[in-house]
Amino acid sequence: MNGGIYLDFEKPVIELEKKIEELKKLSGVEDEIERLQQQAERLKRKIFSNLTRWQRVQLARHPKRPYALDIINLITEDFIELHGDRRFGDDPAIVAGLAKIDKHSIAIVAQQKGRDTKEKIKRNFGMPHPEGYRKALRIMKMAEKFNIPVLSIVDTPGAYPGVGAEERGQFEAIAYNLFECTLLKVPIVVVILGEGGSGGALAIAHGDKILMLENAIYSVISPEGCASILWRDASKNKDAAEALKLTAQDLLKFEVIDEIIPEPIGGAHTDYQKTAENIKSVVMKNFRELTALPVDELIQKRIEKYRKMGVYKE
Amino acid sequence: MWFKKKVQAKPEEKLDLPEGLWVKCESCGEILYRSELEKRVWICPKCNFHFRIGSRDYIALLLDEGLLEELDSEMEPLDPLDFPDYKKKLKSAQQSTKLKDGLVYGRAKIGGIPVIFASMDFAFMGGSMGSVVGEKVARAIRLARSEKKPLIIVSTSGGARMQEGIFSLMQLSKTSAELALLAKERVPYISILTHPTMAGVMASYASLGDIIIAEPGALIGFTGPRVIEQTIGEKLPPGFQRSEFMLEHGMIDLLVSRTELRNTLIRLLKIICKVQ
Structure with a gap:
């Protein structure tokens, strides 16, 4: 599964697993294999129950982590991708469309990273342009028109910092999505799958329920950006990750997110199927609860949710 | 309270x-x-x-008799993340600016027309938006909605305040949500952009005005020019992200010199509010 790419703290487990694979080629060592498998399992549990914030950042950015389309393909029965913002172009960093999940109609907007170099470039490393956010909004407005709930999947380092993005109003595209999604008459369930990079993530993360994968991150600034501002040294990203408190566990405690979606031990990249099942079951539970609400109540609750956010003294 | x-x-x-x-x-x-x-x-x-001038200067410049009936003047920031050096930075910003945080708001009149007015201070930690700025903007919007008075916000900001982490990011959602409700009630909102207005503040309330006015030469954008230069690996053209550039690209309505700001606001408000 790991295909040779692993993080430093995954190494002891990977080495044990390699040894097990080797032993499997021999006969008469079943007991030894069994013993090593148990050892690997214990080791994994130990490592993954004690992750630092920086280790979670690394898992959220793991090159083998499932991306939006991996999850969409595993949880939907029929996904039809729809393209373009009808104003400027089609942004491959955002995937949008209509689908069925367990016979229910849903609309999906999602940030998509690329796996290999060619796709990474095509997807612009998951960093959307304004036309991507405008496409997402177009699909969400269509969902509202046909009374179809919206699933939004977030996985981006941030909105693209480029000349064209600024010329076409990156700030306006983000702000307008927040403005429009506030009164959208259908439920919006947000899943932070990997990286939730600041305003670029928030542009499609303004909804009724914010769910976060166990090892996903969501932050106002990247650990690198924070470190270079604070200590003029981007290599202090580990300290910055600690300071920013950007894990799902932190954000649940802050009541900024609503629920954590568990990952398989070893991280989402070790088992796409299990990860997708977990996402699907939590998402569908939330859709069931939200679609039961009258529209006015749904919107009122959404507004109240954001009204509560902030810590100050008066 | x-x-x-x-x-x-x-x-x-x-x-x-x-x-x-x-x-x-x-x-x-x-x-x-x-x-x-x-x-x-x-x-x-x-x-x-x-x-760059401060909120008090804009109060003097734009409001009738230079007078703002300030609300929530005692609201103060906290340190929810226990972020390195944040308490120290807040203290020194409060001492040097004599402000509690980077935004003041309240009731005022412009050309005799009652308005809700808010103005930011870049001198307070780069005009960064944390929970206090976000909450005050949200309250200003709610007050404009309940009293049906036009809202005017003078912005200047480097973006969301890093030291309050995710809470700062959530202020984008909070302020934009209140503006959606304001728009529903058809209460006008004029956003004034001054040098510089960037990132989180631009990606929320500053760019959601019915009318967006910018002072000449103001840096306006989402990503700062240095980060863009690092990303694309080339120098940016002169004038990039200045208000003249944003006017040309259709992102703002008007470029107004500071000396003409008050007069322009009065002319606009008279038309929108149908006052003689």
């Missing part, structure tokens, strides 16, 4: 401005006589550069 306090601009409280008798223009390098600049509302006579 809302605290009320009348704020009247005093010249000795001018914020965020270079000290001394002579001042060098940040843009063209011209050496200028301070008292002359003050008379010209801090606009360089040579290159028209608009020096």
Whole structure:
């Protein structure tokens, strides 16, 4: 599964697993294999129950982590991708469309990273342009028109910092999505799958329920950006990750997110199927609860949710 | 609990401005006589550069009798993340600016028309938006909605305040949500962008005005020019992300010199509010 790419703290487990694979080629060592498998399992549990914030950042950015389309393909029965913002172009960093999940109609907007170099470039490393956010909004407005709930999947380092993005109003595209999604008459369930990079993530993360994968991150600034501002040294990203408190566990405690979606031990990249099942079951539970609400109540609750956010003294 | 306090601009409280008798223009390098600049509302006579001024200056410049009935003046930031050095930075910003945080708001009149007015201070940690700025903007919007008075916000900001982490990011959602409700009630909102207005503030309330006015030469955008240069690996063209550039790209309605701001607001408000 790991295909040779692993993080430093995954190494002891990977080495044990390699040894097990080797032993499997021999006969008469079943007991030894069994013993090593148990050892690997214990080791994994130990490592993954004690992750630092920086280790979670690394898992959220793991090159083998499932991306939006991996999850969409595993949880939907029929996904039809729809393209373009009808104003400027089609942004491959955002995937949008209509689908069925367990016979229910849903609309999906999602940030998509690329796996290999060619796709990474095509997807612009998951960093959307304004036309991507405008496409997402177009699909969400269509969902509202046909009374179809919206699933939004977030996985981006941030909105693209480029000349064209600024010329076409990156700030306006983000702000307008927040403005429009506030009164959208259908439920919006947000899943932070990997990286939730600041305003670029928030542009499609303004909804009724914010769910976060166990090892996903969501932050106002990247650990690198924070470190270079604070200590003029981007290599202090580990300290910055600690300071920013950007894990799902932190954000649940802050009541900024609503629920954590568990990952398989070893991280989402070790088992796409299990990860997708977990996402699907939590998402569908939330859709069931939200679609039961009258529209006015749904919107009122959404507004109240954001009204509560902030810590100050008066 | 809302605290009320009348704020009247005093010249000795001018914020965020270079000290001394002579001042060098940040843009063209011209050496200028301070008292002359003050008379010209801090606009360089040579290159028209608009020096950064503070909320108290905008209160004096834009509001009838230079008077704001300030609300929530005691609201103060906390340190929810226990972020390194944040408490220290807040303390020193509060001491040097005599402000609790980077935004003041309240009731005022412009050309006799009652408005809700808010103004930001870049001198307070780069005008960064944390929970206090976000909450005050949200309350200003709610007040404009409940009293059906036009809302005017003068923005200047480097973006969301890093030291309050995710809470700062959530202020984008909070303020934009309130603006959606304001728009539903058809209460007008005029957003004034001053040098610089960037990132999180631009990606929320600053770019959601019915009318967006910018001062000349103001840096306006989402990502800062240095980060863009690092990303694309080339120098940016002159004038990139300045208000003239944003006007050309259709992102703002009007470019208005500081000396004309009050008059422009009065003309607009008279038309929108149908006042003679």
